Amino acid sequence: MDSEDRIERIVDIYISAEAVREMKFKKDTEDFNTAKPQTPQHTGSDGVKIRSSRAAGVCLGLLCVLLLTAVIVLCVHIYTKSTNYTHERQQLLTKITNLSEERDQLLIRNENLTNERELLILQNGNLTKERNQLKSEKNELQKCVDGWKCHQSSLYFISSEKKNWTESRRYSRERAADLIIINNTEEQDFVKIISGSSEYFWIGLTDIEVEGRWKWVDGSTLTSGFWALGEPNGKQNEDCALNYSPGWADYPCDYMSKWICEKSILK
The missing domain is CATH 3.10.100.10 (Mannose-Binding Protein A, subunit A)
Structure with missing residues (x-):
């Protein structure tokens, strides 16, 4: 569930609670009016006070909802960032490990190539000696004619x-x-x-x-x-x-x- 869904659910809960309180408040008012009749002047003044109190309560509730929403969003943001950082750190560690393994493989390959090069140089030297020896033998064999x-x-x-x-x-x-x-x-x-x-x-x-x-x-x-x-x-x-x-x-x-x-x- 993302942050927007959470906010919508919180607002729905708050509106439902407000509707219940309003219905209860109307019932209490009706009971009060039935029990103690008041003059039209007193009833209007009380209605203004009630609406003002209700508006203040709604504003306070909305502020609470907004504050809670902000806290939730901030927590979600921090958690998401922390998760992303952890994931990125793990990826970096994996890359470092892979690079280290590749470096070791390259070092081994370089050492093998160096050994092969030295072996080829040695073989080339031996082949050169054999070639010179064959030339010498050829020259000596030619002397048989002389x-x-x-x-x-x-x-x-x-x-x-x-x-x-x-x-x-x-x-x-x-x-x-x-x-x-x-x-x-x-x-x-x-x-x-x-x-x-x-x-x-x-x-x-x-x-x-x-x-x-x-x-x-x-x-x-x-x-x-x-x-x-x-x-x-x-x-x-x-x-x-x-x-x-x-x-x-x-x-x-x-x-x-x-x-x-x-x-x-x-x-």
């Missing part, structure tokens, strides 16, 4: 001239390679195929530092080898190794022989 032979991850060069062991190694190192290091049976068989059965070739093996302690040119110690029968024979000044059809043999390092260079494709 006298280098490819096998697995290495390139091999078979010389056509003869030098001593030191000069053979210098030639190899000047070409970003070194004398061959034979690591397994498969590589030994490959060397036999590309070098021929009757040729001697320097390999990157020597015991020039300590007699009997054979080392490869990369500094690693020989653990097992493919020595020919009776080799190494332990003769003095035979500190460098050659490869030929039966296997390896120790020879003087100043012996003139062909050689085999090796370098990794990945370099």
Whole structure:
């Protein structure tokens, strides 16, 4: 029920009450006139007083109604404002909560994007390295046409001239390679195929530092080898190794022989 309906009901109640009082007042007046007759002068004066009193009562009642109405309207207004403020406050709190959640989600999303960006940068770096490596491998593979032979991850060069062991190694190192290091049976068989059965070739093996302690040119110690029968024979000044059809043999390092260079494709 709104304020206008309340005011109308209050006015109706007040009018009904006034009608009842007026009827009672007429009845009391009639009873009084019947009981005590008055002269026409006295009756007119009393009627004026009664109407004045009635008008004053009506005015007072109307003022009371207006005052009550004003109080009711004010209370309704205050209650409505308070309800609106409470509702608006709740809406603001809800908006703040939603904004906080959105902010947290944005922070999480930003962190995820940052991690993804760093991962992409890392992957890009790895792809760049792989691309450069493939280019290097391609360039090295192209060298196979220029006298280098490819096998697995290495390139091999078979010389056509003869030098001593030191000069053979210098030639190899000047070409970003070194004398061959034979690591397994498969590589030994490959060397036999590309070098021929009757040729001697320097390999990157020597015991020039300590007699009997054979080392490869990369500094690693020989653990097992493919020595020919009776080799190494332990003769003095035979500190460098050659490869030929039966296997390896120790020879003087100043012996003139062909050689085999090796370098990794990945370099």
